[in-house]
Amino acid sequence: MSWQLEIEGLGSDLPILEVFEFVDDLCALQVKLLDEDTAVPDIATATAPDSPVEQDGMDAAAGMAGDMSDQKARNAADKGSTRAASSLRVDPERIDRLINAVGELIINQSVISQRLQHANLPNTAELFADLDDYKLLAREIQEGVMAIRAQPVKPLFQRMLRIAREAADATGKVVELITEGEATEVDKTVIERLADPLTHMIRNAIDHGIEAPDLRTAAGKNRQGRLRLAARQRSGSIVIEIADDGAGLNRPRIREIAVSKGLVAEDAQLSEAEIDHLLFAPGFSTAKEVTNLSGRGVGMDVVKTAITALGGRVAISSQFGQGTTFSITLPLTLAVMDGMIINLGGQTMVVPISSIVETIRPKDADLSQIGLNNTLLRIRGEYVPIIDLAERMGQVATLRDMTDRVLLLIQTDSVPQCALAVDDIFDQRQVVVKSMQGNYGEISGISGATILGDGKIALIIDPEAVAQGNSVYAVTNSQNGRDVSYVAAC
Amino acid sequence: MSQLAELQKSERLEFVTLVAGGQNFCIEITQIREIRRWTPVTVLPHSPDHVLGVINLRGAVIPIIDLAAKLGFAKIMPTERHVIIIIAVEDRIIGLLVESVSEILGVDSHTVRETPRGPEDTTTRAILGIIPLGDDMTKIISLSTLLAPANQVAA
Numbered sequence: 240m241s242w243q244l245e246i247e248g249l250g251s252d253l254p255i256l257e258v259f260e261f262v263d264d265l266c267a268l269q270v271k272l273l274d275e276d277t278a279v280p281d282i283a284t285a286t287a288p289d290s291p292v293e294q295d296g297m298d299a300a301a302g303m304a305g306d307m308s309d310q311k312a313r314n315a316a317d318k319g320s321t322r323a324a325s326s327l328r329v330d331p332e333r334i335d336r337l338i339n340a341v342g343e344l345i346i347n348q349s350v351i352s353q354r355l356q357h358a359n360l361p362n363t364a365e366l367f368a369d370l371d372d373y374k375l376l377a378r379e380i381q382e383g384v385m386a387i388r389a390q391p392v393k394p395l396f397q398r399m400l401r402i403a404r405e406a407a408d409a410t411g412k413v414v415e416l417i418t419e420g421e422a423t424e425v426d427k428t429v430i431e432r433l434a435d436p437l438t439h440m441i442r443n444a445i446d447h448g449i450e451a452p453d454l455r456t457a458a459g460k461n462r463q464g465r466l467r468l469a470a471r472q473r474s475g476s477i478v479i480e481i482a483d484d485g486a487g488l489n490r491p492r493i494r495e496i497a498v499s500k501g502l503v504a505e506d507a508q509l510s511e512a513e514i515d516h517l518l519f520a521p522g523f524s525t526a527k528e529v530t531n532l533s534g535r536g537v538g539m540d541v542v543k544t545a546i547t548a549l550g551g552r553v554a555i556s557s558q559f560g561q562g563t564t565f566s567i568t569l570p571l572t573l574a575v576m577d578g579m580i581i582n583l584g585g586q587t588m589v590v591p592i593s594s595i596v597e598t599i600r601p602k603d604a605d606l607s608q609i610g611l612n613n614t615l616l617r618i619r620g621e622y623v624p625i626i627d628l629a630e631r632m633g634q635v636a637t638l639r640d641m642t643d644r645v646l647l648l649i650q651t652d653s654v655p656q657c658a659l660a661v662d663d664i665f666d667q668r669q670v671v672v673k674s675m676q677g678n679y680g681e682i683s684g685i686s687g688a689t690i691l692g693d694g695k696i697a698l699i700i701d702p703e704a705v706a707q708g709n710s711v712y713a714v715t716n717s718q719n720g721r722d723v724s725y726v727a728a729c
Numbered sequence: 730m731s732q733l734a735e736l737q738k739s740e741r742l743e744f745v746t747l748v749a750g751g752q753n754f755c756i757e758i759t760q761i762r763e764i765r766r767w768t769p770v771t772v773l774p775h776s777p778d779h780v781l782g783v784i785n786l787r788g789a790v791i792p793i794i795d796l797a798a799k800l801g802f803a804k805i806m807p808t809e810r811h812v813i814i815i816i817a818v819e820d821r822i823i824g825l826l827v828e829s830v831s832e833i834l835g836v837d838s839h840t841v842r843e844t845p846r847g848p849e850d851t852t853t854r855a856i857l858g859i860i861p862l863g864d865d866m867t868k869i870i871s872l873s874t875l876l877a878p879a880n881q882v883a884a
Contacts, residue, residue, distance in 0.1 A: 678823060
C-alpha cells in the first residue's frame with residue numbers, strides 16, 4: 240500500500256519531514272523536491288509494509304531517507320537522474336556476527352604480532368612491513384563494519400521536536416527546540432537506547448528548567464524559552480548536549496529535598512557538583528506536584544542507568560538563573576576501542592586512550608609531597624593529584640618512588656585532571672571490549688575486559704570511576720552501591 | 730523443597746561427583762558445560778575471597794570461583810592437578826575450582842533424599858539433597874542457591 244502526495248509552494252523538504260515524523264518507524268517515507276521538468280512528480284511517497292514485494296521497494300526508500308545528503312548527492316552525480324539510491328536491508332544479527340568475527344581478527348592480529356616480536360627475526364625482515372599492512376587492513380575492516388551500524392541522529396532529534404512541542408503545550412510554556420549536529424553518526428543500538436533517556440531529559444528541561452512565560456519576562460528574558468539539543472563527535476566519543484536557558488538548578492532546594500528523603504545526612508558538606516549529582520539518586524524528584532510529565536519519582540536515575548549501560552556518562556553544569564546543561568558522553572563504538580596497554584604490579588591492564596591527555600615520566604623536581612601518602616605532580620605550572628592505580632586496584636600499596644613509574648595524565652568531563660601512576664607502558668593498540676556484567680557483575684574502577692595476544696585477559700580501567708573514587712561524592716553514592724553489587728553477584 | 734521436587738520429576742538422574750574441601754559433593758550433569766584443567770586467572774580487584782579471577786574461555790570472560798571457599802572451607806591452593814568445572818546457572822557461565830572430579834553417577838530419582846535439616850550454615854543451605862552410596866553418601870549442590878545474586882543493587 241502506498242500513497243503519493245504533491246505539495247506546492249514549499250522551498251524545502253524539512254517541514255514535510257517534520258509533519259510525517261510520527262510514521263518514521265512504521266513505514267518508509269520519501270520526500271523529494273519537485274523538479275520543474277519532471278513529468279510525473281513524486282513528492283512524498285509513503286509505503287506501508289503489506290507484501291514482501293512491496294517491502295523491497297520500501298527498504299530502498301528507507302535507506303534513502305536515512306542517509307539523504309551524502310548518498311543522494313553521489314547518486315545524482317552518478318546517474319544524473321533522481322532514481323532512488325540502492326540500499327540493502329540486512330538482518331542485524333548478521334552484522335553482529337561480522338562484528339564478532341572482526342573482533343576475533345583483531346585479537347588474532349595482536350597474537351601474531353606478539354609471536355613475531357618474540358621470534359628474534361632481524362628488524363629488516365619484510366615480514367614486519369607485511370605485518371603493518373595487516374594491522375592497517377584489520378583496522379580498516381573494523382572501521383568499515385562499525386560504519387554499517389552507524390546512523391545519523393537526525394531521526395532521533397526529529398522525534399524530540401515533537402516531544403518538546405507536546406511538553407510545551409502541556410505546561411503552557413513557549414519553547415523553541417534548536418537542534419545541532421544532526422548528521423553526527425552513532426551506533427544503531429545507541430540511537431535506539433537513547434530515545435527514552437532523551438525524551439525524559441527534554442521533558443524535564445521543559446517542565447523544570449524553563450520558566451513560565453510571565454516569569455521569564457519578569458526575569459528580563461525572552462518569553463520564548465530556548466532548548467538546544469546538540470550532537471558532536473569528540474575524539475573517541477559522541478557528546479550529546481541538552482541545554483536550556485531556564486532557571487538553573489536550585490541547589491539549596493535540591494539539598495533540602497535530598498535531606499528530607501534521607502539521601503544525604505543533614506550535616507553533610509556537599510560541593511556544588513555533588514549536589515547536582517543528587518538529581519541522579521533513585522527516587523529523587525523536585526516537582527512540587529505530580530504532573531503528566533514529571534514528578535512521579537521515576538526520574539534521572541533511570542536516565543543515568545540507561546546511559547551507563549551504554550558505557551556513557553552524564554554531566555551537569557548549571558548556573559542559577561541562566562540555565563542548565565546536561566551533557567551525555569557516549570563511546571563511538573561499543574565493541575572496539577583504542578587502549579594503552581600498561582603493567583600494574585605484574586598484571587597487564589588497559590587504559591582507554593580517549594581519556595589520556597599525555598604520559599609523563601616524572602622527575603624528582605616535578606613531584607611534591609602533600610601529607611603522608613599523597614603526591615602532587617607539577618606540570619606547566621599546574622598541580623595535579625597523583626593516584627596510585629595499583630593501590631586503587633587493591634594491590635599491596637608499596638610506597639614506591641614515583642620517579643620509577645609512568646604517570647598517565649587523565650582528563651575526563653566530570654572530574655578535574657589527575658595523574659594515574661602505573662609501572663610501565665607496553666603498547667598502544669585496538670582492543671576488543673568484552674563485558675563482564677553478564678557473568679560477574681560490576682566492579683568499581685573496571686569497565687570491562689579484553690583478551691590479549693597471548694589469550695590472557697586484561698581488565699579495562701575506567702579512569703573516570705578511579706578518579707571519582709577520590710572525591711567525597713563516591714562515598715555517599717556510587718562506591719557503596721557498587722561494593723554491594725559485585726560481592727552479591729558471585 | 731521445591732527444587733528437589735523439580736529434580737525428581739525425571740526418573741533417572743545423572744550427577745558428576747567431585748571433591749571440594751575434602752568432602753564429596755555432586756552437581757546435576759545438565760548444569761555442567763565442560764570440565765577443564767586449571768589455568769592461571771586474571772585477578773579481579775576488590776573481589777571477595779572465594780572469587781579467584783577471570784579466564785578466557787574461547788573469547789568469553791568467565792569468573793572462577795573457589796568452590797571450597799564458597800562453601801566455607803579453607804581456600805584451595807590451585808595447582809595443575811586441580812580442575813575447573815564450567816557451569817551454566819541462570820544465563821550466567823561460571824567456573825568452579827574443585828580439588829578433583831571423580832565419576833558420573835547415575836541414580837533413580839527416588840533414591841535422592843531430602844537434606845536433614847539441622848543448624849544451617851553456608852554449606853547446608855546450598856545442599857539440595859543427599860544420595861546414599863553404600864557406606865558413604867554424596868551431597869547435591871544447588872547452584873542457583875549457592876551462586877544466587879544475593880541482592881541486586883540498581884546502579
